[in-house]
Amino acid sequence: MENIIIIKGKINYTITLDPGVWIFDDRKVDLKTFFQKPIVEKNELEDYTKEISSHWDREITEGAIVPPTIKTEKKYKKEKLLLGKFGIPLKPFLQNASPFDEASQLVVVTNKDELVFDLSTSYDFILGFSDNGKPLKEDGPIHIYFGDGSNQTHPIKNVKEFIIK
Numbered sequence: 001m002e003n004i005i006i007i008k009g010k011i012n013y014t015i016t017l018d019p020g021v022w023i024f025d026d027r028k029v030d031l032k033t034f035f036q037k038p039i040v041e042k043n044e045l046e047d048y049t050k051e052i053s054s055h056w057d058r059e060i061t062e063g064a065i066v067p068p069t070i071k072t073e074k075k076y077k078k079e080k081l082l083l084g085k086f087g088i089p090l091k092p093f094l095q096n097a098s099p100f101d102e103a104s105q106l107v108v109v110t111n112k113d114e115l116v117f118d119l120s121t122s123y124d125f126i127l128g129f130s131d132n133g134k135p136l137k138e139d140g141p142i143h144i145y146f147g148d149g150s151n152q153t154h155p156i157k158n159v160k161e162f163i164i165k
Contacts, residue, residue, distance in 0.1 A: 003141040009107075009164035012098035019129035019141045022088050031085040031128055035149030084133060087145060090125040097164065105165045108144060111158040119164065124148070128155060 007015040022028055026044075094106075099119065106122040108115040124147025129136060136143060136157075143155035 003135070005142065005159060005161055007093060007097050007162040007164065009162075010100040010103040011164050012100070013096065015093050015097045017093060017127075017142075019127070020135060022127075022129050023086065025088060027092065028086045028088050029126065031087045031126070031145070034087065034126065035145075035152055084130065085128070086130040087126040087128040087143075090127055090144075091123045094119075094123055094164075099164050103164045107163040107165060108156060108159055109161045109163065110156065111160065115156065121147075127159075 003018065003020060005017040005019070007017065104119050106117045106119050108117065126145040126147065128143035128145055129141065135141065139157040140159075142159050143157050144159060145151060145155050
């Protein structure tokens with residue numbers, strides 16, 4: 001339970017976050033490269049359609065046999081998961097919590113203090129949850145990175161909960 005983080009306060013739905021399962025989430029980002037490239041909003045339905053279409057085309061032309069390159073890609077992705085540094089955007093969790101109209105602040109509760117941020121800027125936060133393929137146990141369970149990467153070398157650590165005020 002010490003790794004579970006709650007979003008509570010002036011919201012319609014209390015959200016429970018479990019960073020241990022985010023490694024399997026398609027929304028995760030590679031923190032080693034995330035702040036180096038411009039942020040591009042993705043259309044998930046369009047991406048899914050393109051991926052399924054290319055899979056279907058490959059199956060039509062090559063048959064159902066998995067070519068060796070696909071096996072190599074899977075191995076590469078597995079190694080990347082085992083050695084990577086990952087985060088996930090806070091935005092979808094805040095949207096799912098459905099803050100009240102009068103809510104204007106996000107309070108980040110850590111082991112030592114409470115940090116207050118403007119709710120609109122907190123939508124850009126990235127929650128770091130993995131380093132070298134391992135959960136952040138010593139100073140975690142998550143680290144908070146600002147969307148612009150300005151605290152990339154010194155993220156907010158030891159986050160325990162979020163309170164929307």
